[in-house]
Amino acid sequence: MPPGHIKNGSAIFDGIDLLQANEKTMRQIRGKRISMIFQDPMTSLNPYMRVGQQIIEPLLQHSNISKSAAKEKAIALLEEVGISDAANRFQQFPHEFSGGMRQRVVIAMALITEPELLIADEPTTALDVTIQAQILELIHELQQRRNIAVIFISHDLDVIKRMADRTIVMEKGHIVEQGNTQAIFDAPTQAYTQKLIASIPNSAKPEAYRFTGDSESRFLSLNNISISYGNKKNAFKAVDNVSLTVKQGEILGLVGESGCGKTSLSHSIVRLVDIQQGQICLQKNALEELKGKALKATRKDIQMIFQDPYASLNPRMTVFNTLAEPLRLHGIASNADDLKSRVLTLMQDVGLEARWANKYPHEFSGGQRQRIAIARALAVEPKLIIADEPVSALDVTIQAQILSLLLDLCQQRQLTMIFISHDLAVVRYIADRTAVMNKGKIVEINDTESVYQNPSDPYTKSLLAARV
Structure with a gap:
């Protein structure tokens, strides 16, 4: 059958069966x-x-x-x-x-x-x-x-x-529950609906995953960073004199609307964007001064997870080759057997089955593709992960699974993470501290719960007030 073929049933609109209507009738409706x-x-x-x-x-x-x-x-x-x-x-x-x-x-x-x-x-x-x-x-x-x-x-x-007013819940092509919206949210009857509602991130970071390291440590320091685009005459300042520190082992949430400068700031850390002013130090090494082998070695320590795994993964490379590539590039695997073992271990660590190693990105769901992207970021054993909107394109249940995976991996591997998002509930669930950006500046930074319970900046208050 061709894709989207309707096998049976009816769709009645104002007495007209849309599935049986001819093209002339549909043109008058569509x-x-x-x-x-x-x-x-x-x-x-x-x-x-x-x-x-x-x-x-x-x-x-x-x-x-x-x-x-x-x-x-x-x-x-x-x-x-x-x-x-x-x-x-x-x-x-x-x-x-x-x-x-x-x-x-x-x-x-x-x-x-x-x-x-x-x-x-x-x-x-x-x-x-x-x-x-x-x-x-x-x-x-x-x-x-x-x-x-x-x-x-x-x-x-x-x-x-x-x-x-009314809600229909679908799973695998079937309607599993329908009724008054408030009634469904107050007392869902189906297991799938209950799972969906339980997956909504609406709480603080779980106690077991909270930062317990040295509160005075300076793992990553950004000092007076400014980033501009365009020529001097018509320059747009995306990041304006920003300073912040990230502690070793913590997850720092970076929140703000599109165009606030959060992605430009994160890209400057991995040298994808040049800074016009300031200094970025990773464990006291000034990143903007590094070149050649020193830059390559430091890039190994900082890895990114992007928003859309379908765009960030090479569609012509299997999972195995995607994960093996950074291992080969940095000379981490000693031989073919070691390479295979490391790839399969990475897949296991992110919840992917070994039998999927020779599959291509299009053969996976969105959540599975993001797991591949996470495994690729972990392949070179980095110290810092920058996750740029890693769950915003995912459904709520998959979102919850990826957030839990990231928390587990950060704890097991003692990773430091900058987690970028415009979703305040997600940041509250995963971040130890939260920095809020607006128009290229950090307007507020504090422990995450303090930001959510007692925001000090008017912009932060407006973000929290706008939550659905």
């Missing part, structure tokens, strides 16, 4: 009476077309309205979804909008034909916590104001709890 909002607005929008033209396109296709009237309606709708200076923004391209603003454009495009049903497929997953709260509130207001039905798809249970 994009007019039923619209969709997708997860990533950048893949929903054509980068070569002005956003205004993209918004009016479905309206022109489904009605006899003039272009001028369609433009007038689109500008009014842009204002309704919260985009100011709508007449000028109508003429701009998608890259000129932030992630949250792009999603507002997509919402406007979905609503321009005044649909009766809106399907929102993970519409806030890729957004920061404050932007997520704004988009959720916008969808809720539009649903109430326009009296439309919404199917809201998400793996984020907190979002579902906030948005949905």
Whole structure:
């Protein structure tokens, strides 16, 4: 059968069986009476077309309205979804909008034909916590104001709890539970639903994993770091005079919205980004001064885990070759047998079966791919791991498993970790201390529970208040 083939059943919309309807009927429904909002607005929008033209396109296709009237309606709708200076923004391209603003454009495009049903497929997953709260509130207001039905798809249970009147829980292609949302969260009847709800990180770091080392140790020191992009005339300062220390054996959470500078800061530690000012010291060695063999040796001590394992893993390399490559590069394995033994041990340590060694990344689930990426980072026995949004693309149960794995590995291998995330609940669960970044600066740093229970900076307070 071809992919996505519907074997049996029916899907009734206003008396019409969508599965039996011909293409002419579907064209009258699709994009007019039923619209969709997708997860990533950048893949929903054509980068070569002005956003205004993209918004009016479905309206022109489904009605006899003039272009001028369609433009007038689109500008009014842009204002309704919260985009100011709508007449000028109508003429701009998608890259000129932030992630949250792009999603507002997509919402406007979905609503321009005044649909009766809106399907929102993970519409806030890729957004920061404050932007997520704004988009959720916008969808809720539009649903109430326009009296439309919404199917809201998400793996984020907190979002579902906030948005949905009724909830359907699916597992392996089957509906395992459905009913009133509050009732499902208060008293789930199915084991899978109970497991999902139990997986939501909503507590402090487990006592057994908390940092117990020397509170005065300076394993990694960043002193007055500044990073800029562009030429001197139009330079954008991504990191502005940042100083912090990381203690040996601790997990430091680095929190902030997109564009705050947290990824630039972390990339500067592994020399992927040059600093314009300041000094980075790992165990008193100034990293920016290292060259050649000394730099290669230090890079072995610092490894990264990236957000999307599908993008960070070579699709043409098997798991075995992916894990063997850094071992060969740094001359760690003494012979072929030692190499094989080390690779299989790494796989075992991250919960991967040895029989999967000759498989390729596309043959694994998202969680399994992230385990491969973690194993690759551990292969050269680093001292410091920088984990950049390592669980943000994963479902809640897989997220919980990866967080537990990282805690176990840090404890067993006495690793130091910088854990970067925009998910405050995740950082609270894994980090000993938390640093909050805003507009290139660290605005607050303290023990994680102190940051969550008694934040001192207004920006930190706004992040916590925006949690779903």
